[in-house]
Amino acid sequence: MKREKTRMNILQYESKIWATADLLRGSGIKESEWPSYMMPFFALTMIESRLVRMFDNLKVEIGEEAFANINKNDLYDMIKDQGQGYNIYIFEKNQTLTDICKNDKSFEIDFDAYLHGFDGETKDLLGVDATEGEKFLDIKGVISKLKSKKVLMGYTKLWSEVDLKPFNNSEITTLEEHIKRKWADISAETAGEQYTPDDVIALIAEIIASKIEESDKLLKIYDCTCGGGNLLFGVEDRINAKFKRLTQTFGQDWNDALYALAKIESRFRPDSKIEHGNTLVDDKFYNEEFNVVIANPPYGVSWKGYQKDIENDKTDRFKFLPSISDGQLLFMQHMISKLDSFGMGVVVHNGSTLFSGDAGSGESNIRKWMLDSDIVEAVIQLPTDEFFNTGIYTYLWVLNKNKQPQHKDKVMLINASEKFKPLKKSKGSKRKEVDKESRKQIVDTLTQFQDTDFAKVFDKEFFYFNKQAIMLTNVDEDGISFESKLKAGKTSEKLKSTKLSNGERELTEFVITHFNVDQYSSLADFFEKDIKPFISSLDYKEQSLVISTDLARYWFDSEKETLIKEVKGKQESLGCGKIVVKSFYKNANKTQKERIEISVEIMPDYQKDYEIIPFHRDEITNKEVIAAFMAKYITKPFAYLENTVGVELNFNKIFYSPEKLREVMDILAEINTIENELRKLEEGLII
Template identity: 80%
Template structure:
């Protein structure tokens, strides 16, 4: 019997929610607690049956019921007095309309403490997780609680094992994610992507008698974590142990409930970035699909004060993906590997010297990135963007050392016959195996390239350019040695709007301003700042000469008694400053003018060479070829960017001009025929 037949039955419960006016976006919060309820009940009943079968009919008759119940409790997978001691299930409770409310309340309170906490049975100030009590209150107010519970009680999952129930759970949670991503950037990992991640991991691990520890720092409801574990268990007899943590109350509760029915699984609640519940653990395999573009401003102080040393650099506060990446690297053991799902921003956001670029550089410097795989668009349920798998490996093969492979798998998909939200494509089994084979061979193909890691590095060389006039001269040559400017003592300053002859201002219009400082802030300072020696005539007159800027020749001009002199390219800098009263001076505004060389800071992006001498030579050659003005070297920052478009870009093939002209001629003839028809 295929368990997926229950998928439609479960979604039919939402019809009642729709009928009583509950919005579609709220359905998951009503469905999650009841799905967890029937899931727990089915597993508890099955556990009791398994225990009885293991003991045997004859031996069972000689065991007191209390001892049998203790055996069940000792398993740590949950307990319910109604189910075990009264032999009553949710279906039985729903048969009696008159006693339903009391029986249902007693049934919920009959669970063990942890299950009650996860379901949210008891109201209080603590975590409510699935908050079934809150849901019950709302359904009761709409007078549909009994009907809704009856629908769920008819979903009998008892015949199915843990793996089958997990499969159903994944399908249901996918639909929940499709209609209600509670946090922007949350992405439910599709089954085909989980399968691809599992195949990649399987290609990197070996059969062993040692425990394989798998960790997901943003495990959500556990679909990625448990999905990978199940697929690894299908391929290897090696024992596995899963660890997961999530901050979302309801998804954590689902994952926690699921974990109790697995041989060795630990799920914790909390924010991984500020409260790592597995701070003293290292793992063989790390996996994650952290939220995209989600701000970490709410816990910025905690991360700024983090003492673990896991965060080498702090990325933009608007996106925490690279915080999770750094955390995961810190959780790898000496030979560990991982696969992490990100959007494209982690590949190229941030300029050289930014935290994002520095994190990428640190990852490549550490030689932990083995490959990055671009997945097709329309792969996830609520986004159509490209997504990427970062393959991390601290135990690279010798020929992979200091290398990074890019695999453009954007065309390795099969279209879905029916879209699932934004998901219109899937990486089917044939394509998954091909991608993994390509990664294993680690050789160039038409859609995959292997690079020295330094290929992704680049120099961002800062320089200070000295602007020159049409004759190649700068005002810098007119300055005395050691001086950076020439200060003028003006008696008049004329611009396009009028002139300014007061360069020390001590009075102000008392009807307009409350003080000289107010006049300075509101009027004088903005006016001086608006003066532009290039956009409007700006002539400075001193007792000896006149100065201005000739925009045609791009030079400062000096005139004495009608004789003009070209001073070279430079700037006219006019400033206004407010001076407080002192022992020797009254309160005043001083306007100053000075001539300076025209310097301009610029940046050049230059290919990187890992040999320092070769790198400096490449920078010098670049400058000699492309920079024609005088300049000085400033700081050089090495950035890192992984650009799939640059590497795999295929220009559109242009059509032959003869073909285009032929089509135009044919269209002209067709139009001519139509016009003749209209005339008739």
């Protein structure tokens, strides 16, 4: 109860912190820019509160009398040993932001000395001496803008009134998560930039907790897109609340400001390493493996900017490459590569990772590799309206390299789309939360790994399918193809034509060596502007295309879908085929003049097609299933081409529930009621 009360007390500062934005609004600063002004000052407030508390704790540990007599160098050695940074101005002058803001005449000088009193790393993270390229929180740039608007002291004073010193690290982290959530809500440029809600963090932590146990072994937790650290540290805190195991967190992000916030937070945790950079091209933990991986990578974000680096990657992380427009499955493969031999993870994605890409595509091949490796234990569909800046469905992929024997080669789908409690007040696009009872149902269902009304367990091959390519031979109404008229070994018949007509235009010479059309400057010009466009526009099925030779006339009968050959008025059906007319411009050579050649061939009408057929893990049985499908559904002659095995996980297909139709009598009764109400309204108007 005391812990909950303290938590509520610190959340009272949420509105006070957010009120600092009123000054920004009054200064004409756009709402989308507020986070960039608030982040460095919030970080400043957090750092100061923790350093002052650390300083006070040292006084207690050493004793007031001993502390008063301690050598300054020894004191700073003790402070540096804490690994939380330091500030000479605070420690030597015993002054904080509150004290600095009391004197408006010396404020700017004192504030500058205060900022430069921090240790080197803190100054770098805050951006105290930021130059182009390395800004992080860029407090220097923010101060310059606030000065130009003549509100620097007023803005700093508002932040100095946020007193976080009475609260511990965990409580400050709770407040930080609430503030960062609001920033994410207003500053995310795309729906792909996601801040993970607290209820989803709780669900991820509870899933992980269900699969680990008490141990004296260190639990290493990793987030490759950690942002400001809310998911990474939120999971760690919940694990620590349930287990006595030692934990160590690792995170990386390439957003300057969010990395800086996470890095600052990490220094006040027992064992945490946060690095800056693009995980996909510069993995800062390349030689590390982890017990637990978690991530909420960006959705639908292109990786074109570093395409060459990905394609030339030598780490063997990326088995296949997804569409360049969406890098989610690159992060997925990276996360899997970071798991130790018994590791597990939970990764948040949108629906595209389940079904985007056809069989043989990078996305499908990645899914197949994951299922072939038997690393996917479950996929959980979350409710819509769960995240702060998008209303789409999101999914938790549960990865596990240490499946229980009965879970081997199986995947569970959990449809938790209805497992939520509506929020009393929406937070951006977030209108729902996966409440405590719903989280328990989801975790229990995953643990029991049995079918329920909202979950199903499948053999992993259930999600595989054959995409069988075939070459169909089209036939006419009598079931005949022109293929049967060809001599053995021939694939077509060339016609030595003398005339070509499509009902509107006629070409009587099929080798043209001269022309007499005034608007063309040359035979080549005549070919490019007249003959070539005309030939390419011919359609033997849609036009009355007739090819005449010295011996016969040929055309295609669209009604009977057959080629017709006419000799001296007698017509013969040749079977289904096609007429191919081509034109070529030829330069003059030693033996022939410059010319235009037109060729005509009749050939069988082949058509490549694909059939989607259920997959079976046994190769012989799989071939039998394909053959049975063809015998049942394909009536034309065909030849087998390549077979590609694809993988997709389709929640809609599996959990689709048709809307129950209302009874006719109920509908008629409702119509009758409405008609009566309308009649009464009309009578009232007449009166």
